[in-house]
Amino acid sequence: MDELSHFIGGKRVKGGSGRFADVFNPATGEVQAKVPLASKAELDAAVAAAAEAQVAWGATNPQKRARVMMEFVRLINRDMEKLAEALSREHGKTIPDAKGDVQRGLEVVEFCIGAPHLLKGEYTDGAGPGIDMYSMRQPLGVVAGITPFNFPAMIPMWKMAPALSCGNAFILKPSERDPSVPLMLAELLKEAGLPDGVLQVINGDKEAVDAILDNETIQAIGFVGSTPIAQYIYSRGCAAGKRVQCFGGAKNHMIIMPDADMDQAADALIGAGYGAAGERCMAISVAVPVGDETADALIEKLVPRIEKLKVAPYTAGNDVDYGPVVTAAAKANIEKLVQSGIDQGAKLVVDGRGFKLQGYEDGFFVGPHLFDHVTTDMDIYRKEIFGPVLSQVRAKTYEEALGYAMDHEYGNGTAIFTRDGDAARDFASRINIGMVGINVPIPVPLAYHTFGGWKKSGFGDLNQHGPDAFRFYTRTKTVTARWPSGLKEGGEFHFKAMD
Numbered sequence: 001m002d003e004l005s006h007f008i009g010g011k012r013v014k015g016g017s018g019r020f021a022d023v024f025n026p027a028t029g030e031v032q033a034k035v036p037l038a039s040k041a042e043l044d045a046a047v048a049a050a051a052e053a054q055v056a057w058g059a060t061n062p063q064k065r066a067r068v069m070m071e072f073v074r075l076i077n078r079d080m081e082k083l084a085e086a087l088s089r090e091h092g093k094t095i096p097d098a099k100g101d102v103q104r105g106l107e108v109v110e111f112c113i114g115a116p117h118l119l120k121g122e123y124t125d126g127a128g129p130g131i132d133m134y135s136m137r138q139p140l141g142v143v144a145g146i147t148p149f150n151f152p153a154m155i156p157m158w159k160m161a162p163a164l165s166c167g168n169a170f171i172l173k174p175s176e177r178d179p180s181v182p183l184m185l186a187e188l189l190k191e192a193g194l195p196d197g198v199l200q201v202i203n204g205d206k207e208a209v210d211a212i213l214d215n216e217t218i219q220a221i222g223f224v225g226s227t228p229i230a231q232y233i234y235s236r237g238c239a240a241g242k243r244v245q246c247f248g249g250a251k252n253h254m255i256i257m258p259d260a261d262m263d264q265a266a267d268a269l270i271g272a273g274y275g276a277a278g279e280r281c282m283a284i285s286v287a288v289p290v291g292d293e294t295a296d297a298l299i300e301k302l303v304p305r306i307e308k309l310k311v312a313p314y315t316a317g318n319d320v321d322y323g324p325v326v327t328a329a330a331k332a333n334i335e336k337l338v339q340s341g342i343d344q345g346a347k348l349v350v351d352g353r354g355f356k357l358q359g360y361e362d363g364f365f366v367g368p369h370l371f372d373h374v375t376t377d378m379d380i381y382r383k384e385i386f387g388p389v390l391s392q393v394r395a396k397t398y399e400e401a402l403g404y405a406m407d408h409e410y411g412n413g414t415a416i417f418t419r420d421g422d423a424a425r426d427f428a429s430r431i432n433i434g435m436v437g438i439n440v441p442i443p444v445p446l447a448y449h450t451f452g453g454w455k456k457s458g459f460g461d462l463n464q465h466g467p468d469a470f471r472f473y474t475r476t477k478t479v480t481a482r483w484p485s486g487l488k489e490g491g492e493f494h495f496k497a498m499d
């Protein structure tokens with residue numbers, strides 16, 4: 001069995017704590033590798049080495065740093081197939097989806113090639129008599145990223161590319177469930193010219209995370225994961241005086257107006273509800289049709305589409321719709337919530353319970369589920385399920401539908417499907433959610449915009465990637481400079497005595 005490692009000082013380093021976690025192949029249920037779980041001492045040593053390496057990296061001119069990102073882009077494209085395969089093997093998502101995971105991270109690296117422009121400061125010429133004033137954006141020093149299992153390529157890249165481009169050293173603590181791709185990315189960054197020690201990948205669990213929170217050298221933490229852990233890291237990190245941004249869980253609503261194109265809405269719900277087995281923070285997990293006729297029409301369109309879904313391992317071809325969920329515990333949690341939906345009175349229209357795939361009986365596969373007549377007091381409505389389970393909540397009016405999305409504690413993404421521009425504009429303007437789709441079911445902003453949810457989906461005042469990332473990973477220094485006049489008064493052509 002493979003024993004994975006950390007990546008410290010430009011090379012793979014074995015774990016020294018004696019503690020390991022199992023890394024599964026979710027399609028077969030087998031343990032395929034062991035990942036070391038770092039101790040506090042290992043984390044602290046890696047941070048100290050990163051602080052030393054950061055001094056020269058921070059002083060390297062921004063264009064040279066950007067050239068490392070340029071080469072990183074080329075190497076990721078070169079290794080796309082290899083990265084996607086490693087990702088699917090540990091996560092379970094299909095190969096096209098794994099390539100999307102890499103691609104959406106890569107786009108942020110591409111954006112970081114423009115770092116020299118984003119790092120330019122501000123200048124006031126003649127702020128007073130003989131006085132100029134200018135501000136610089138300087139790196140913070142050593143910063144850390146703690147990332148979730150569901151995008152093991154994209155989210156580490158969203159964190160490390162801007163942080164490194166700004167001249168910081170970066171400590172990445174990826175998810176212990178699928179750590180191989182982050183290690184491969186670290187190797188590619190070294191090959192691209194990143195000096196040793198500037199990026200350290202430390203695998204681990206709560207012990208490593210707590211060590212990050214307690215380490216005084218680490219200036220900032222970017223976290224993505226579930227809301228309880230986001231809140232924990234945000235409050236402890238802020239109390240320790242660090243700059244912290246934490247992105248949490250989601251329950252994304254899609255409102256379907258009576259005038260929507262029902263085929264388009266149903267297709268969108270299938271992809272956004274069941275793609276990646278529902279393990280996306282931007283998945284649609286709640287459909288809110290307006291009016292009973294719309295709701296009935298939607299169910300009629302959804303059921304045959306759901307019944308056609310191909311649920312299989314990534315190795316079964318590019319027509320697989322989704323694969324297994326990540327662990328047996330994740331599967332058990334989904335099954336528990338499905339049972340609660342039945343017990344609490346929701347109507348299970350498509351029943352995915354007991355799904356088994358021949359030859360993969362021990363894999364963590366979950367069949368697709370569709371609930372109708374879900375109400376806001378049910379657990380399947382209040383909680384993030386993170387599985388292939390779509391709930392339909394019926395609304396009588398647009399205002400009622402809007403209210404459901406507004407009142408939910410999560411505020412990551414949402415969408416409206418309609419042909420009415422007035423309704424769409426009203427929705428986009430009034431909704432209290434960070435990312436909004438209009439006839440677009442998964443409105444993930446591109447790299448040069450920013451990504452972030454509201455309410456219990458995001459903590460901190462800046463978003464991920466785009467210009468906000470450059471604000472998060474730098475601090476501003478403002479210089480007021482005065483040069484007294486007199487030095488330039490008239491030329492002197494004779495040899496002056498020193499008196």
Ligand code: NAD
Nearest residue numbers: 147148149174175205206209225226229247248249250281
């Ligand atoms: P998770 O919260 O279990 O883990 C995230 C990270 O926190 C991992 O690196 C993990 O090792 C660490 N961690 C776990 N338990 C911890 C503890 N008790 N103390 C300290 N650290 C701990 O999340 P996950 O299951 O890996 O990812 C799925 C979650 O992430 C979902 O809730 C999903 O909505 C969310 N997510 C949010 C976004 C977003 O941008 N808002 C994006 C992707 C995923």
